[in-house]
Amino acid sequence: MHDGLARPRLRPGHVLLLLALAALGLAVAFMTVGANGRWSFVLPFRGTKLASLLLVACAVATATVLFQTVSGNRILTPAIMGFDELYRLIQTGTVVAAGTGGLGDPRLRFLAETGAMVLFALLLYRWLLSRDERGLHLLLLVGVVCGVLFRSLSQFLQRMLDPNQFVVLQSSFFANFNTVHPELLALAALGLVAAGLGVWRLTGRLDVLLLGRDEAIALGVDHRRTLTLVLVLVAVLVSVSTALVGPVTFLGLLVANLAYRVMPSYRHAVVLPAAALIAAITLVGGQLVLERVFSLNAALSIVIEFLGGLTLLLLLARRAR
Amino acid sequence: MTLPLLQRFLPACLVLLVLAAASLLVGVGDAGGSEILLASRVPRTLALILAGAGMAVAGVIMQLVAQNRFVEPSTAGTAEAATLGMLLVTLLAPDAPVAVKMLAATATALAGTALFLRVLRAMPLRARLTVPLVGIMLGGVVGAASTLIAYRTDMLQFLGTWQAGDFSTVLRGRYELLWLAAILTLVAYALADRITIAGLGRDAAINLGLDHRRVVAGAIAIVAMITAVTIATVGAIPFLGLVVPNLVATVAGDNLRRSLPLVAVSGAGLLLVCDVLGRVIRYPYEIPVGTVMGVVGSALFLVLLLRRDARHA
Amino acid sequence: MPSLKTIRCRIAALLLTLLCTGPAAAEIPVQHTRGQTILPATPKKVVVFDLAALDTLDALGIPVFGVPAGAKPQSLVQYNEPRFRRMGTLWEPDYEAIDAAEPDLIVVGGRSGPRYEALAKMAPTIDLSGDDADPLGSELRNIRTLARLFGKEAEAEARIARIQAGIASIHEKAGQAGTALFVLSTGGRLSAFGPGSRFGLVHGALGFRPASTDLGAGIHGQPISFEFIAKTDPDWLFVLDRDAAIGVRGQPARQLLDNELVRQTKAWRKGQVVYVEAGSWYLAAGGLRALQATVDQIAAALGGRR
Numbered sequence: 001m002h003d004g005l006a007r008p009r010l011r012p013g014h015v016l017l018l019l020a021l022a023a024l025g026l027a028v029a030f031m032t033v034g035a036n037g038r039w040s041f042v043l044p045f046r047g048t049k050l051a052s053l054l055l056v057a058c059a060v061a062t063a064t065v066l067f068q069t070v071s072g073n074r075i076l077t078p079a080i081m082g083f084d085e086l087y088r089l090i091q092t093g094t095v096v097a098a099g100t101g102g103l104g105d106p107r108l109r110f111l112a113e114t115g116a117m118v119l120f121a122l123l124l125y126r127w128l129l130s131r132d133e134r135g136l137h138l139l140l141l142v143g144v145v146c147g148v149l150f151r152s153l154s155q156f157l158q159r160m161l162d163p164n165q166f167v168v169l170q171s172s173f174f175a176n177f178n179t180v181h182p183e184l185l186a187l188a189a190l191g192l193v194a195a196g197l198g199v200w201r202l203t204g205r206l207d208v209l210l211l212g213r214d215e216a217i218a219l220g221v222d223h224r225r226t227l228t229l230v231l232v233l234v235a236v237l238v239s240v241s242t243a244l245v246g247p248v249t250f251l252g253l254l255v256a257n258l259a260y261r262v263m264p265s266y267r268h269a270v271v272l273p274a275a276a277l278i279a280a281i282t283l284v285g286g287q288l289v290l291e292r293v294f295s296l297n298a299a300l301s302i303v304i305e306f307l308g309g310l311t312l313l314l315l316l317a318r319r320a321r
Numbered sequence: 322m323t324l325p326l327l328q329r330f331l332p333a334c335l336v337l338l339v340l341a342a343a344s345l346l347v348g349v350g351d352a353g354g355s356e357i358l359l360a361s362r363v364p365r366t367l368a369l370i371l372a373g374a375g376m377a378v379a380g381v382i383m384q385l386v387a388q389n390r391f392v393e394p395s396t397a398g399t400a401e402a403a404t405l406g407m408l409l410v411t412l413l414a415p416d417a418p419v420a421v422k423m424l425a426a427t428a429t430a431l432a433g434t435a436l437f438l439r440v441l442r443a444m445p446l447r448a449r450l451t452v453p454l455v456g457i458m459l460g461g462v463v464g465a466a467s468t469l470i471a472y473r474t475d476m477l478q479f480l481g482t483w484q485a486g487d488f489s490t491v492l493r494g495r496y497e498l499l500w501l502a503a504i505l506t507l508v509a510y511a512l513a514d515r516i517t518i519a520g521l522g523r524d525a526a527i528n529l530g531l532d533h534r535r536v537v538a539g540a541i542a543i544v545a546m547i548t549a550v551t552i553a554t555v556g557a558i559p560f561l562g563l564v565v566p567n568l569v570a571t572v573a574g575d576n577l578r579r580s581l582p583l584v585a586v587s588g589a590g591l592l593l594v595c596d597v598l599g600r601v602i603r604y605p606y607e608i609p610v611g612t613v614m615g616v617v618g619s620a621l622f623l624v625l626l627l628r629r630d631a632r633h634a
Numbered sequence: 635m636p637s638l639k640t641i642r643c644r645i646a647a648l649l650l651t652l653l654c655t656g657p658a659a660a661e662i663p664v665q666h667t668r669g670q671t672i673l674p675a676t677p678k679k680v681v682v683f684d685l686a687a688l689d690t691l692d693a694l695g696i697p698v699f700g701v702p703a704g705a706k707p708q709s710l711v712q713y714n715e716p717r718f719r720r721m722g723t724l725w726e727p728d729y730e731a732i733d734a735a736e737p738d739l740i741v742v743g744g745r746s747g748p749r750y751e752a753l754a755k756m757a758p759t760i761d762l763s764g765d766d767a768d769p770l771g772s773e774l775r776n777i778r779t780l781a782r783l784f785g786k787e788a789e790a791e792a793r794i795a796r797i798q799a800g801i802a803s804i805h806e807k808a809g810q811a812g813t814a815l816f817v818l819s820t821g822g823r824l825s826a827f828g829p830g831s832r833f834g835l836v837h838g839a840l841g842f843r844p845a846s847t848d849l850g851a852g853i854h855g856q857p858i859s860f861e862f863i864a865k866t867d868p869d870w871l872f873v874l875d876r877d878a879a880i881g882v883r884g885q886p887a888r889q890l891l892d893n894e895l896v897r898q899t900k901a902w903r904k905g906q907v908v909y910v911e912a913g914s915w916y917l918a919a920g921g922l923r924a925l926q927a928t929v930d931q932i933a934a935a936l937g938g939r940r
Contacts, residue, residue, distance in 0.1 A: 041733045041756065076454060080461055096854065099766040106751075137450035141391070141626060144457050145619045148395075148559050152615020155485040156608060159825065160854040162818065162832040163478065163876045163916050165766070167745045170477050171725045173468075178726060179752045249465060302469045309462035313436075350861035350895070360894040361861050475705070475880045482821030489859040490822055492893050605848055605865070606826075606856040 012263055012270040019262075019277035026284045027054075034292045052180040053287060055188050056241045056248060057255075057279035062199055063237035064252025065259065065275050069206055069268070070230050071136055074260070075315055077252045078234050081124075081143030083117055084247035085150035090116060091172045092154040095165055106181045113243040114191065114236075120146075121235030125228055136227065175246040175301035177287065184244055191240040195233050202230065203268040210266060248301060250308025255279040257311055282307075329572055333586045340593040341366050347597050349605045360493045368488055368496040369596050369610075370589040372551050373561065375502030377588020378509055378581060379547040380562020381569075383434075385520030385577060386540050387441055390570070391453040391626075393562030394430075394548040398459040400557045402433025403549045404483050405467045412474060419498060419553055426549035433463060434541045486556035486611035488596055498554050502547050506585055509543050513578035516540050520575065558592065558611055560618025565591055567625050591617075664779060666760040667743075668750055673758050676784060677738030681721055683753075684743030687762050688713065689921025690777050693793065694786045700735060702727070702746070705880065707913030709923055725749075732756055739783075743776070764920050766853045769832050770839050773920035793922055800929035805841035807936050812869025812900070814842035818855055819887040820876040825855035826862065833915070836872055840932060845869075860895040870935075871901035872908050879912030908935045 030050055035042045067078040090113055124146070128139045158166060205226050208216045217223050241248065259275035260266075287300050344366040350357035380393035387397065394400045406429030410422045417425075437456055444455070471480040509516070519526050519536040526533040551558065565588040566580075573580035592610065595617055599608040662673040681700035682688045688710055691698055700721040701713045719735060722728030724745045732740065733756050740753050743762040753759045762779065765772035774794060781790030808814075816833045818825045828849025829837040837844050845868035849856065863871070875887035887909060891902075901907050911931055914924035 035730075038733065042730060045729060045733070073451060073454075075458060077458070080454075080458060099853065137448060137454065138626060140454055141450050142623060144454065145622050145626075149615055149619040152485070152559065152612045152619075155481055155615075156612040158478070158481060159485070159609065159823070159857050162827065162855055163820075163874075163879070164744055164764075164832060164919065166478050167475075167725075168747060170472065171745070171748065173477075174472065176726075178729065179749055181751065249461065302473075305465050305469060309465055312458060312462055348861050349859060349865045351865070356894065356898070357861060357864065361859070361864075479821045479877060479880075482823050487823055487857070489857060490824060490890070492860060492895065494893070603856075605846075605862055606858055609857060 010264055012265045012267070012274075015262060015264065016270060016273055016277070019274060019281065023277050023280045023284065026281060026288060030284050030288045033288065048180060048182050048185065049177055049287070050284065051185050051189075052177050052245060053283040054280055055185065055192055056175075056177070056245055056251075057283050058196070058276045059188075059192055059237040059241040060248055060252045061255045061259070061275035061279035062196070062272055063234045063241075064256040065268070065272055066199065066206070066230050066237075067234050067252075068256055069209055070227055071140065072212070074257060075253070075312055076140070077250060078238050079242075079247065079249040079252070080147065081140060082120070082147035082150060083235075083238050083242055084249055085147040085154070086117055086120055087113065087242050087247055088173055089150040089154045089157075092157045092161075092169060095169045096157045096160065099165070107183055107187060110181075110184050110187060110243050114239045117239035117242065118232075118235050121239070122232065125231050125235075139231075172246060175248045177245055177283075177300060180245060188240050188244045191236060195236045195240075198229070198233050199272065202226070202233075203272070206230070206268040207266070246301070249305060250312065251279065251282070251304050252308075254304070254308040254311045255282060257315060330583050330586070333583060333590070337370075337586050337590045337593070340590050340597070341370065344369065344593050344597055347600050349600075361491075364493045364496050365488050365491045365596075366593070368491045368499050368555060369592050371496075371499040371502050372486075372488075372555055372558065373589035373592030374506055374585035375499070375547040375588075376551055376558055376561045376592075377565040377584045378506045378562075379544045380588075381566035381577065381581065381584045382509060382516060382540050382544050383562065384566055385516055385575070386537055386544075387438065387452060388520060388522065389449065389452040390567060391450065391563065392456060393560070393566075394434075394544060395460065395557065395559050396453040396563065397437045397456040398433040398463055399430050399437070399545060399548050400552065401460040401463040401467065403427070403430035403545070403552045404480070404557065405429055405433075405463055406549070407483055407553060408467050408470060408476070408480060411479075412470070412476075423498060423549050423553040426553055427546050430545035430549045431542060433459070434545055438537070438541065483552050483556050484611070485609050486551075486558040486614065487607070487609035488555055489607040489609065491555065496554055498550055501550050505543050505547050506581075509540075510578070510581050512536070512539060512543075513581055517575065517577045520577075556609075556611055559615050560622055561588060561592060561614060564618055564621040564625060568621075662783060664760050664783060666776075666779065667747070667763045667765075668761045671754075671758050671760050673739065673783070675738075677758070679735065679737045680739045680741065681719075681732055681735065681737040681757075682741045683721070683724060683727060683746035683749070684741055684762055685710065685724075685918040686764070686773070686921040686924065687741045687743055687776070687780060689918040689923050690780050691784075693922040694781060694784065694789060696780075696784045696786065699737060700732070705917070707917045707924070709913065709927075710918065727753060729753075729756065741780075764832075766832060767830070769920070770835055773925060776920065777922050777925075790922070793926070797922075797925050797929055800926070800933055801839050804929065804933055804936060805839065808841040809843075811842065811936060813845035813866075814870035814872060815845040815863065815866055815868035815901075816872045816874070817858075817863070818874045818876060819890055822890055824858050824860070824863075824890075826858045827855045828852060831855065832919075833872070833874065835928075836932075842870060860893060864895040864898055867899050869900045869904065870906045870908065871896075871899065872910055874910050874915050875912055876916065879916045906935070908932065 027050060031046050063078050068074050068076060124143060128142060205221050208219050208221050213223055255275050255278045258278050259271055263271050263274045286304060290300055345362045348362060350361060383392045383394060383397055384390055403426040406426035407422055410417060410425040437459055440455060441452060467480060471477045515531060515536045518529050518531050519533055523533050566584050569580055569584045569587055573583050595613040596610040599610050599613045602608055664671050664673060679699045682698050683702055688701060692710060700719040702722060702724045703720045704723050706713060721732055727749055737757045740757050740759040741762060742750050742753060742759060747761055747763040750759060750761045762776040777790055781787050814836055816827045816836050818827060826849055827833040829844055831853050836842050845866040873887050878886060896902050911927060914927040918924040
């Protein structure tokens with residue numbers, strides 16, 4: 001665990017402070033730089049965007065770190081467990097059933113989508129974790145298999161859409177921070193805070209989990225209960241973020257691994273905030289640079305996905321050497 | 322081939338013949354006319370047999386080389402890499418003939434599979450279930466790249482045609498590239514003993530006097546090419562390479578020379594069943610075989626996973 | 635000449651103005667897919683996020699201020715010139731640029747439909763998405779909405795009358811022209827669309843008898859094989875090559891369909907396979923000029939005079 005010898009002797013608190021300052025600076029710059037239009041429009045508009053970026057940053061970073069801790073693997077992300085594909089199947093099914101016109105109250109849809117994704121996760125966990133003490137990797141693989149199943153079904157439904165319906169549908173396949181309903185932000189924030197409180201109470205037990213399953217049990221942690229609890233929290237976090245802006249698959253991978261690198265400690269009480277801050281810096285900074293420097297508005301999720309994927313490949317290649 | 326295995330192989334061949342006959346009889350057109358039969362049914366049935374056998378064989382080879390039962394082209398990044406190759410060549414050289422596109426797809430599929438194997442070799446803990454997860458993550462990254470390129474170029478619906486296997490437009494003159502899969506299957510059969518030894522692991526293979534590197538390279542070249550040719554002609558077929566070898570392994574063991582014929586025949590049979598189902602369920606319309614296979618395959622895969630896991634527990 | 639309906643609308647608007655006791659500025663209520671938007675006056679600065687609406691405005695000679703970047707059908711390529719302000723893309727409007735432009739009216743539809751709520755907060759916005767269940771009806775309604783808004787009713791009605799005359803003349807001939815099948819091709823795969831679908835115009839207003847009774851009123855396409863085409867054996871085969879619309883070359887629909895099974899059909903033997911123009915059936919489908927192009931193409935295929 002302790003390869004901290006070569007690291008600069010910075011205290012975790014200092015690193016967090018630096019990250020927080022950077023995030024704050026970027027947030028201020030994001031709100032003000034290059035304003036084009038009336039302030040009365042720009043501030044609320046950018047405020048909504050900033051809030052959704054921060055919400056997603058916190059949710060995805062926390063979910064990924066938790067997930068990697070319980071799975072003991074740093075190249076996994078919870079999004080591969082079928083959440084993204086379930087979300088896309090729900091979107092496709094809605095368009096097939098109800099057409100592209102009115103898609104109903106956004107709040108209702110948000111709740112329904114979050115509910116469906118959490119329910120899927122709960123069913124999966126309940127069924128698999130009750131079978132076998134060592135079922136975690138099995139659980140992941142079953143989640144992935146369900147993802148392939150969902151994708152096959154969406155592909156069939158998409159085949160039936162006419163091209164005009166398809167182009168309306170496809171924009172919901174990617175994360176979009178520009179068009180977030182402000183009323184959804186409050187709902188999402190509520191979900192996030194609730195899950196965050198749960199996570200905060202668990203940090204001590206999470207640190208013990210890092211030692212491995214048997215050690216954790218020897219130290220008196222109810223491994224199975226903790227595992228189930230953590231996975232439920234992960235499901236809630238991923239679902240809220242996905243229902244809010246759409247699927248973000250590899251962002252978590254990028255920020256969690258950066259957080260492990262910059263933090264001189266493995267304690268969750270500092271790694272989790274660090275990952276969330278790095279995610280915020282990545283998203284807000286990325287959006288700022290893309291919008292102001294390259295004047296690309298919708299490319300953020302795309303660039304972040306590439307960066308996240310690249311991180312994975314680098315991680316894999318580094319191990320391969 | 323030993324006698325007990327022959328006892329399983331011959332009935333399997335008989336079942337395949339029955340399924341092929343069913344495939345010849347089921348369809349929208351009037352099968353009485355020799356025109357429909359020769360132009361559409363026979364090619365479609367042959368294409369199904371060739372692709373099914375090829376993908377199942379590709380799966381079993383991948384499993385030996387990666388020394389993991391849950392690996393196949395779609396859980397090792399191979400299929401996604403081949404799709405990316407198809408997309409890139411379609412964007413850069415849209416008028417290139419299918420064969421050229423297939424070669425490009427083979428090249429990217431090879432690169433993707435080689436990367437996966439490199440990663441595997443370096444993995445400290447090659448836990449049974451983490452190996453396919455890593456492969457799927459890798460495939461996910463490559464797939465995300467294709468999806469994003471397709472989204473920006475408005476080709477997402479087009480990309481879908483390679484991601485979802487579909488034999489509905491197979492006709493005489495439009496599937497013949499798939500015979501390459503049959504040739505590659507034969508090559509695999511000729512190399513079967515060496516691939517089996519390579520599957521024992523690098524050290525064991527070298528001790529037995531095998532050029533491990535070359536055999537593995539040859540094996541993944543076969544896998545990449547079968548995958549690419551299938552995707553270029555009919556699209557990706559999920560899970561086939563995974564469930565068939567696992568089902569066959571319960572009766573035939575890990576010796577490729579013995580199991581390969583049975584794997585090929587069973588793969589062809591399973592794909593035939595799925596496609597005939599896809600033709601019948603919503604007659605006179607089609608359900609693409611990729612979707613049927615997605616449903617049937619994931620169910621079979623789950624059964625395999627849970628049963629095997631129960632046995633190990 | 636304003637229609638009765640328009641006059642009624644105007645009276646209603648007038649009454650509304652009187653009731654509100656506002657100054658004499660004529661408020662214009664606009665009915666659209668997502669309800670009603672009231673415009674204070676005839677808009678001057680218009681931002682359009684729908685190629686069909688852009689097609690209609692262009693045909694009526696109404697100046698447009700901002701347009702989305704990206705692919706446009708041949709008849710609208712001039713809007714890619716820099717004198718038209720770029721306002722993001724169809725699927726991702728540049729909200730701050732739009733707000734800075736302070737438009738009098740934003741038009742969304744189809745692909746940009748989901749952005750309605752965000753845009754409606756910035757400026758009066760109308761959603762002119764077509765209705766999947768009644769494509770032609772909703773498209774004509776949308777054309778009239780735009781025309782009324784800019785006081786071009788007379789011109790629009792004349793053009794609509796011409797389109798409807800074209801449709802009627804096709805309808806007359808189509809009754810005796812035999813059966814038809816509408817097929818979409820993409821990436822070498824085929825789907826058939828029936829009377830209830832987006833492409834049901836062929837069977838509904840244009841009056842071609844459906845070649846397959848199975849393709850009922852469903853709004854969706856159905857995956858089919860070449861055997862299906864051979865079996866239904868239509869007299870007319872209408873083909874939309876989606877890949878051509880987005881500029882993907884490779885295997886065009888023509889090449890895909892040129893095979894033993896399709897060659898047997900009556901449509902192929904009589905030379906009655908019509909590759910519909912992708913720009914007017916897909917990219918700008920439902921625009922005033924696109925509709926006329928659609929009618930012209932099919933009238934020409936039927937061998938009639940316009």
